[in-house]
Amino acid sequence: MAIDKSYYTIITDVGKAKIANASVTGNKVGFVKIQLGDGGGSEYTPTESQTALKNVVWEGNIGNTTTDETAPNCIILESLIPSSVGGFMIREIGYLDDENNLIAISKYKECYKPSIEQGAVVDMKVKTVLIVSNVNNIELKIDPTIIFATLKDIQDLETKIGTVNTKIDTTKTELTSNIETAKTELNTKIDQLIAGGSNVAYTQRVAIDDWVEDAESGFKATVTHSLLTQRIVVNIIDATTKENIVPNFKIVDDNSIEIRSEVKVELNVYVINGNAETHFINATVDDNRVSEMTTYSSKKIEDRLVNIEEKVNGGLSNIATSVNELITYC
Template sequence: MVDVNSQFFAILTNVGMAKQANADALGVPWKITDMGVGDASGTDPIPSAIQTHLINEWRRRPLNQLKVDPANAAVIIAEQVIPADEGGKWIREIALYDADGDMVAVANCAPSFKPLLSQGSGRTQVVRMNFIVNNSGNITLKIDPAVVLATREYVDLRIIEELYKLDSKQSVRAATTANIALAGLQALDTVVLVAGDRVLVKNQNVAKDNGLYIAAAGVWTRAPDADISAEVTSALMVSVEQGATLADTRWQLVTDGVIVLGTTALTFQDVTQGYAPINSPALLGTPSAPTAPAGTNTTQIASTAFVEAVRVALVAADAQKAPLASPVLTGIPIANTAAPGTNTGQLATTAFVAAAGALKANLASPALTGLPTAPTPDTGVRGTAIATMQKFADEFVGLISANGYQKFPTGLIIQWGAGSVPANGGTTVYFPITFPNAGLNVVVSDQASSQGSVEPMGAQIIGGSAFQAWYKTAAAGTFYWTAIGY
């Protein structure tokens, strides 16, 4: 009989301990799916690791929740909801089953009678089992949402969890403008904080500490809607309510990729006025940009100050130059001699001209040296143009293999190969490439190993892509073929 000395506890069965050890060793999921309850046939049960079933189980249904205890990572909490229209029995023993149907955990509990509605005292009853494991990392819940009930607490928590994952966050009272100590009640942007104020921290020297916080007299904690990685994702958006400089501004998290809170550097950008399209920005007011150093030659925006400095320098330099339209040079002007072969607007000195003439071969009988190049005429072109190596390569394209082909400048194509044909039958053989215009002829010959073993064969071209071959003998054989076309 249950009294003040009775002990109630939950343990893994021997089967459960073995399965958890296997899951931990192999790193594979261990799916706990169902919970069973029983009345122990009226006895006071004591859980045993050797149990494989309850003493008298009267109900087994899928779990509605399986989670790690937030206060103790070694404790697993399993939960099942028994609806009001089931019962009429006592609950003295509880068991958990995995996806294989094996009982992996067992517990006893203080006797509880689950009445039926017809008894005038029906109720929905939640049954929970807490049990200790070595490692909760590989334990998963496998449920059918269509047949499982959920407690109001479970639903409320799930709704909050999903809301906290949204990118649009609850506004903050103030935001930082410089690095701060994340502790104590202080003034930010002229706003004197009180305990519980939400704060956007965005200017920490160590950017991984940026984020949304709750102000406190002691150490600040991250806001509950931004205190885990799943709740802090790229494009997170938050508005600032008060502040001398940041009131009514909106800030977006522009850190891309997977974010690990407390490790990844977080960068927030002011998007109060939105963005101008990058392809055709329509800027308003008087936009400004940093002035690049003199001589900068990049895609950086040129400010009016940069342009004016360039103009002044050009005016000063022009005073020492001849007019571009009709320069009147005096004395013996000199210039840098361009490299041989240069073909630009650079001045050609007398030395450049003399060197260029010395490099030319006589027109009548040029003796070319090195590796001279020339334009490659189009394939099929006939004339007196220089025939380059590429020209020959293009005109004589081929494939040298057991089944290959060779093209010629005239358009003629020769193809060859081997095939097999069944006894007293025919086969279709496809050319390595299709004749662009037509196949003219194909010759086939039987493969012979000795005199007198040659068999009669015939063949017929089918269009430009294939031919048919026939074999008149009682055994299958191998043959060779050669085709001509253009």
């Protein structure tokens, strides 16, 4: 099918001169105004020597002046004819610069632009493509108050909005989950901190097999505790001799320390929370939290009960002896 070339756009002699002169002066040609004309009542063939339309029926500002991404030498002029104007035929279109010079003129396929009074509300978009020798001589501009959107543009935008909304929903879900996880972890730490007996001290037996070679000090072993702090007091007791050993350790993080020794030996390592109040330490009875030297550890309580039992048994024995002696005397 042959292309209909009955309707076209030409650059006027004034327009050619201005565009050519822009290369010398550096003053770019700016397309500012658009004029619609009815051709004086019929179609005609525009000429390059024209300096004005035959009969202007409407004038407004050009919306956007851009380049064609697929054709570098093409300038695209877009304008919106508002629904508030109409009641005329369109057969010619003129493009003017900021000095009201007619730069380009189009032979437009005859159409009627209705008015609101005639019962039709129509926004009309006019798009013209100009081929120029040097696009750099043309001033490109976009009017932010005029928006052009095809159905595909709107559909693409809706798709992008849907994608963004999905990402937002996903991010909100992940954020909510992360917040809840952080809250749970924080509450757990708070519970541990305020529950004196459960976050006061920790005891761990370091067995022979727990030691690993260390180039600096012979051997090292890791003690993992639940005190959630690096402010700690460490006491180390030889599990066999029960003698106190001078602590040689390094704090790794809030939950672990690394102890060092020149030889492999079984040790009882007692880690005490330096933030805990003294009465919490004295009150606990959990041997996994405190040492045997703690005032009220279960070991101390057991020893005390045995002592009381011995005294009671001794008292009962004395009473029995006294009763027997009384019976014998009687």
